[in-house]
Amino acid sequence: MSKPEKLIENGIRLDGRKPDEIRPIKIKVGVLNRADGSCYFEFGGNKVIAAVYGPREVHPRHQQKSTSAVVRYRYNMASFSVEERKRPGPDRRSIEVSKVSREALEPVIFEEYFPRSAIDIFVEVLQADAGTRTAGINAASIALADAGIPMKSLVSACAVGKVDDTLVLDLNKDEDNYGQADMPIAMTPDGKITLLQMDGHLTRDEFKEGLEMAKSGCMAISEMQKAALLEKYSGQIGGDAVE
Amino acid sequence: MPLSNEIMAELRKDYIYNLMVKGEREDGRTFDQYRDITIDTNVIEKAEGSARVRLGDTLLVVGVKIQPGTPFPDTPDQGVIITNLELIPLASPVFESGPPREDAIELARVVDRGIRESGAIDLSKLCVTPGEKVWMVFIDVHVLDDGGNIMDAASLGAIAALMTAKLPAKRFDLGEDSPVPIRDVPVAVTAVEVGGSIMLDPSLNEESIAGTKLTVISNQDGCLSGMQKSGVHPLTTEQINYIVDNAIEKAKELRQKFLEI
Numbered sequence: 001m002s003k004p005e006k007l008i009e010n011g012i013r014l015d016g017r018k019p020d021e022i023r024p025i026k027i028k029v030g031v032l033n034r035a036d037g038s039c040y041f042e043f044g045g046n047k048v049i050a051a052v053y054g055p056r057e058v059h060p061r062h063q064q065k066s067t068s069a070v071v072r073y074r075y076n077m078a079s080f081s082v083e084e085r086k087r088p089g090p091d092r093r094s095i096e097v098s099k100v101s102r103e104a105l106e107p108v109i110f111e112e113y114f115p116r117s118a119i120d121i122f123v124e125v126l127q128a129d130a131g132t133r134t135a136g137i138n139a140a141s142i143a144l145a146d147a148g149i150p151m152k153s154l155v156s157a158c159a160v161g162k163v164d165d166t167l168v169l170d171l172n173k174d175e176d177n178y179g180q181a182d183m184p185i186a187m188t189p190d191g192k193i194t195l196l197q198m199d200g201h202l203t204r205d206e207f208k209e210g211l212e213m214a215k216s217g218c219m220a221i222s223e224m225q226k227a228a229l230l231e232k233y234s235g236q237i238g239g240d241a242v243e
Numbered sequence: 244m245p246l247s248n249e250i251m252a253e254l255r256k257d258y259i260y261n262l263m264v265k266g267e268r269e270d271g272r273t274f275d276q277y278r279d280i281t282i283d284t285n286v287i288e289k290a291e292g293s294a295r296v297r298l299g300d301t302l303l304v305v306g307v308k309i310q311p312g313t314p315f316p317d318t319p320d321q322g323v324i325i326t327n328l329e330l331i332p333l334a335s336p337v338f339e340s341g342p343p344r345e346d347a348i349e350l351a352r353v354v355d356r357g358i359r360e361s362g363a364i365d366l367s368k369l370c371v372t373p374g375e376k377v378w379m380v381f382i383d384v385h386v387l388d389d390g391g392n393i394m395d396a397a398s399l400g401a402i403a404a405l406m407t408a409k410l411p412a413k414r415f416d417l418g419e420d421s422p423v424p425i426r427d428v429p430v431a432v433t434a435v436e437v438g439g440s441i442m443l444d445p446s447l448n449e450e451s452i453a454g455t456k457l458t459v460i461s462n463q464d465g466c467l468s469g470m471q472k473s474g475v476h477p478l479t480t481e482q483i484n485y486i487v488d489n490a491i492e493k494a495k496e497l498r499q500k501f502l503e504i
Contacts, residue, residue, distance in 0.1 A: 092348045099345040099473075106475040183470070192477035196457065198470035199360040207467055207487060211480055 003178045007163040015044075015172055022158060022170040022217050027139075027228035029146050037147025039228075041139035044172060045129025050139035052147040055117035069114035073102035075136055077125040097133045104137050104157065104186040104195035110150040119149060130176035131159050137186050137195065142225050146232070154225050155194055157186035158217035160210040162202060167210050169217045181206075185214040189222050256452040260438050269448060270299075275489055277444040282399060282501050284407040292408025292423065296400040299446060300390025305382065305400035307408045309423070311371060311415050312379035322369020322377045326355035328384035328397060335389040353431070353471045354384065354397045357460040361429035361468035363402060368424040369410075371417060378410055380423070391447035394458050398431035403502060428502050429468055432490035433458045436476060441486055443493060457483065459490035463498070467491075 007014060017023070023044030032038035035051035042048075058064035075098040079088045090098075101123070109119065121143065123136040134157035141155040161171040163179040176182055181200025187193045202210065262269060272278070278299030287293040292307035314321060328351035330338040343351070358364065369378040382404070384397045408423045435445040435453035445453060454476025460469035467487070472478065478486075 092343075092352060095345050095348045096352050099349055100471075103473065103475045107477045188477065192479060193472070193483060194475075194477045196470060196472035196478070196483065198467060199356045200468065201360070201362075201462070202467045204465070204467070204487065204491065208484060211483065215480075 004174060007175055007178060008166055008168075013163075013168060013172075014174060017168075019166055019168045020213055020216065022220060023172065025221065025224055027142065027224060029142055029228050029232040035143070035147070037143040037145065037149070039139045039142040039146060041135050041142070043129075043131055043135040043138065044170070045127060046125070046132055046135040047127040048123060048125050048132065048135045048139050050124075050136065050143040051122045052119065052140070052143040052149065053122075054119040054147070055114040055149070056120070058116065058118040064116045064118070067115050068111040069109075069117045069119050071102055071106050071109060071111060071119045071121065073098050073105070073121045073123070073140070075101055075123045075125070075133065077128060077132070081125050081128045097136075100195055100197060101133055101137050101140070105140060105144065105155055107192070107194050108141075108152045108155055108188060109144065110152070113150055119144075130171050130173045131184070134158055134170075134184050134186065138221055138225065142229060145229055153188045153190070154222060155186050155188060156218040156222040156225060157184065157195060158214055158221055159184040160214040160217070162200065162206060162210075167206060167213055169213050181210075183207075183210055183214065185211070185218065187215065187218045189219070191215060252451065255448055259449060259452055263437055263440050263442075268442065268446075270446060272444075274440065274442045275493065277493070277497070278446070280399070280497070280501060282403050284403055290404075290408075291411055292404040292406075294400045294403035294407070296396045296403070298390070298392060298396040298399070298444070300388060301386075301393060301396045302388040302390070303384060303386045303393065303396050303400055305384050305397065305404040307404045307423075308381045308383070309378055309408065309410055310381075311376050311417065314370070314374065314377040318366075319374035320370045320377075321366040322364070323379040324355065324359055324364065324366070324382065325379065326351050326358065326382040326384070326401070328354060328386070328393075330386055330389070330393075334386045338389070349471070349473060350394055350397060351384070353394060353458055353460075353469065354382070354401050356469045356471075357398050357429045357431055358382065358401055358405070361427045361460065361462050363425060363427045363429050364405065365424040365426050380405075380408075389447060391450045392433055392444050394433050394456075395431050395444060398429070398460065399497070399501065402428055402430070406502065427462050427468075428498050429460050429462055430494035430498050430502070431458050431460045431469075432493045432497070434486045434490065436478060436482060441482060441489070443489065457486050459487055459494075461491045461494045465491050465495070
């Protein structure tokens, strides 16, 4: 599609959202049998699945750390996830996304509980629609909890951007392609920022405002993550023996 | 990592942290002070543009090669920028040969984003024949000595090299040589967080113990064109805003001093 004339009309975006509205989210916890923890996450048109394995032995062994676990994160896009077929396997973009996503999650993981072991996070993007790294982080955070990895909190991620000189939350594909700025952010529920990237053009004030917008998006997502985990696990706490 | 390295890291952390509490840095700088910078351009005659950057102990050379090529199908009337950076074993005992690893890829991609997203180069002016022939600009960063903060040195080098680069039209029978169309001068400023304090332009030691780095790239108009947080330590909104404010000011200063046309 070529550039639409306007990305926002009368304060409403092309997909019908208000500027500060995120796309619909669907979460399923524990969708894979072999993985220790897993999560399927839909974020608008993004469909991603995250699996967590570990703590387990580190291979290759030279990667192991004597005082803490190593956390590894592999973000991968399926070749069919985008319009033009993507060449399978890691490219420079996915290596960078993997690095910053891992660093977005590491602060909440009690790595020091598991010296000489690995916690492996695999994120597979089945369908991409702008915001795959944030969807991946949201999914991975839930999958870590599902795997029973001790964590200080969940991590939630959401992008904020600028289109038609207006700040908007959670860019869709057209807004990402034709917008003026894109800034993915991840944070903990107490507002500590664990991922921050930005490209495009933002003034100081837009940046400050954008950060606050992203915060509100992350908080909303955080509640949904919690609800999804509670839905799976609340039935297992207490149970018949107590009633 | 062998244990001795971990012990050394702890000792270093202690040393730098204790200095920091007193408001000092190991080389006597203030928290917002850069190390000495020298930029020499046109150091490689065979390259269309080049710059050698010294930032404290860090030394690197940026070479720009420009040649005609085919545009990408989705941008048939725009030139192409390709940025590469390798952490070669010549530059540090901890760099290894082999394909670039994530830290090198991250550095290259942030330098690239700085040039690309700031609109530093007018890509539409790099078109020769729409859909067929455009200028391809290859920015290659060669790190020779890692003294910390490669990111800022590489960004300075990239824009400095581009500002002196020429389109080699004559060599390819495409008319007269002309300067690369520069529209903006992005400058990257990197800060680290150590024990709650923020320092600009981290030295190698400071970098090695820092929980987090934040690179802020800003344009001539004082607007932001790129940002990258790197490292596992979280940052508060206040810390980020503080870094952004300082980075924009510092970028102005660096641009005035080293990149005035």
